[in-house]
């Protein structure tokens with residue numbers, strides 16, 4: 383587990399007790415949710431059972447492993463503007479394969495996802511990988527699962543009788559082919575690829591699998607470009623390890639919605655079963671400062687923390703400690719009004735007034751959270 387130092391934007395720790403706002407009082411149990419609700423939690427709804435739930439050590443260590451892995455994978459991605467054609471922001475996954483540790487971690491996470499999602503009785507018989515990047519990890523994954531690997535290739539590459547499907551992808555039109563007889567009637571199949579963008583490629587591959595009589599269990603991707611809504615084209619369950627921001631920047635490996643870091647620190651670091659989130663200021667995902675009241679700005683900080691935690695497989699409900707920095711205690715109660723909607727379970731908290739904050743903002747919030755439950759591991 384990596385133990386990189388946690389770098390908050392610019393603040394030394396402050397130990398100011400704060401029992402007048404929505405923080406947990408001394409003597410309260412640390413309130414963490416071992417079983418977050420299956421639906422996305424509404425941060426504005428109080429969770430009165432939060433303090434009764436406990437984490438199992440195995441679940442938390444698995445979840446922390448996944449959280450850390452996601453952060454490391456995201457950081458390894460490289461983005462290229464206008465490749466292969468103008469207007470496309472190309473997500474390069476190859477650096478993951480250049481690092482044996484990340485490569486191994488990727489395969490482990492995918493293997494665990496499949497074994498835990500489908501179990502022994504629904505084990506896949508065949509992993510289908512899509513040319514070319516689905517070939518980078520499809521065969522290794524198949525081997526780990528004791529399944530066959532079958533390639534779907536671009537037109538004209540496969541010998542013998544084939545089935546063909548045409549499709550439109552994010553940057554062009556193409557044809558996929560599969561060898562007739564490569565999948566037997568009724569075999570359970572999982573389709574894997576590096577990226578789902580518009581979903582055109584994956585959908586065409588799904589149609590080929592079904593043409594051969596395969597039972598499509600689902601799709602597994604390393605990365606999803608959410609904003610293209612490709613999964614809407616697919617009619618089998620979709621799993622993606624990480625999702626990508628709508629507007630990324632070249633060379634940038636930030637989480638989906640949190641603002642990019644403005645200095646030599648990382649948005650979040652997971653170690654053990656703990657996630658340390660760097661101080662969040664009221665800025666949007668492009669780093670633009672949010673205008674408006676203290677309430678608006680506090681809300682922006684909370685939303686950034688929420689996005690970063692969710693990206694790391696955790697949630698606001700799993701925050702155990704917050705540090706709030708404000709530049710004027712006259713704003714304390716307006717800040718609290720919003721803060722308590724997001725942190726209804728009252729994690730431990732300090733709130734201090736500081737002389738100045740980066741970029742002249744009036745509020746900054748950092749936190750420590752427990753990793754997610756580990757349902758994917």
Ligand SMILES: O=P(O)(O)OC[C@H]1O[C@H](OP(=O)(O)OP(=O)(O)O)[C@H](O)[C@@H]1O
Pocket residue numbers: 512513514515516550551552553556575576577578579580581582583584612
């Ligand atoms: O969801 P879509 O819009 O269909 O796009 C996703 C597909 O695009 C990329 O492949 P590409 O055709 O560029 O081939 P490559 O792997 O050979 O580079 C990627 O590897 C996916 O297969």
Ligand SMILES: Nc1ncnc2[nH]cnc12
Pocket residue numbers: 470471472473474551552553577579580607
């Ligand atoms: N933006 C993108 N980056 C990398 N591969 C892709 N395949 C389809 N769209 C892509």
